[in-house]
Amino acid sequence: MSLYIGRETSKLWKRISAETTTEVNLLAENWKYVLGGLICQYMHGLAARGVHYIHRPGPTLQDTGFLLLPELGEERAYVSETVFTFIFLSFILWTFHPFVFKTKKIYTVLIWCRVLSFLVACQFLRVLTFYSTQLPGPNYHCREGSRLATLPRPDNPLEFLLIMPRGVLYGCGDLIFSSHMIFSLVFVRxxxxxxxxxxxxxxxxxxxxxxxxxIIASRKHYTVDVVVAWYTVNLVVFFVDRKLADMPERNIGAPILPLSKDVRMKEENTKLVNGNPGDPVDWRLRNQANGKVNEDSNGLHVDVLDGV
Known part of the structure; x- marks a missing residue:
């Protein structure tokens, strides 16, 4: 039993080491996209913090979802955050599964480059929307009488630039459309x-x-914030995904790294010239079986007689 465990542990370690080398090479090629996506996430956080400074509490707007769904209450508002955390962590674990499991269908770095591009496009539209019109927040800490409804002016730039987790959870004013729905829909799609x-x-x-x-039952967003997120995020992901290059799908036994663009173009040109989607060697063998052999030196065709 101990011998079996030791052998499997050794295989797992080799798999993790090989996958780490592969992903590090991909990260070296795509680090600009990853870094740019992370910077945009930070800028989105600053934008959401900035609108909190200008948020003005007021009466909660009339909302169909609030009428149809019973209010969870402030003491049970954590339920929606728990579901979102489950979606978020599950997706992260899935993107790193090639490091452990034998079935490797994706490259972790490439999948995150794609995800970050979707998030950046959606969050850019979101920032434009909630800065266009500030609505009174329906959340409990954003209502009239709450000291968290409006942030006091920062004393120095560092106070504004430093984003604390508490500020993310207790933001106000960044309503249309829901950031939680952006992440969830991008991950699921x-x-x-x-x-x-x-x-x-x-x-x-x-x-x-x-x-x-x-989200609606816990009064974190109006119904319009969720509805707009559903069709906006799906449309953005659909059109951005069409503009991006196809991500190579890896199979067991496939090369560790995806083929370069030049190699792929050469293979496609070869297939077009031969008129055959298969291996060029198989094409030459089939030419000989048909009774003709191509002579590159003089461009002539020599018939091969049966029985010779």
Whole structure:
């Protein structure tokens, strides 16, 4: 038993080491995209903090979702955050599964480059929207009488630039459209395209629907914030994904690194010239079986007689 465990541990370590080398090489090629995406996440956080300074509490607007869904109450507002945390952490673990499991369908660095591009496009539209019109926040800490409804002016630039986790949880004013829905829908759509488990895909979509209802029931957003997120994020991901290059899908036994652009173009040109999507060697063998051999030196064709 101990021998079996030791052998499997050794295989796992070799797999992790090989995958780490592969991902480090990919990160060296794509670090600008990853860094740019992370910087944009920080800028989005600053924008959400900035609108909190100009937020003015007021009466909660009339909302159809508030009328249809019972209010969870401030003591149970954590439920929607718990569901969102589950979606967030589950997706992160899935993107790193090639380091552990033998079934390797994605490259971790490439999938995150794609995800960050979706997030940046959606969050850019979100910032434009909630700065266009500031609505009175429906959340408990954003209502009239709460000291957190409006932030006091910062004493120095560092106070504004330093984003604390408490400020993320207790923000006000950044309503249309929901940031939680942006992350959840981007993650689920990504798994829908690159994941392999149909049951998990169905559960993921169901979880996002439940989260949408919980966000409204906990009064974190108006219903319009969730509705706009549903069609905006899906449209943005659809059009941005069409503009991006296809991500290579890896299979067991495939090369560790994706083929370079030049190599792929040469292979495609070869296939077009031969008129055959298969291996060029197989094409030459089939030419000989058909009774003709191409002579590159003089461009002539020599018939091969049967029985010779």
């Amino acid at each position: 990504t798994y829908q395209k690159y994941g392999t488990r149909r049951f998990i895909k169905q559960c993921a979509w169901l979880t996002v629907v439940i989260q949408s209802l919980l």
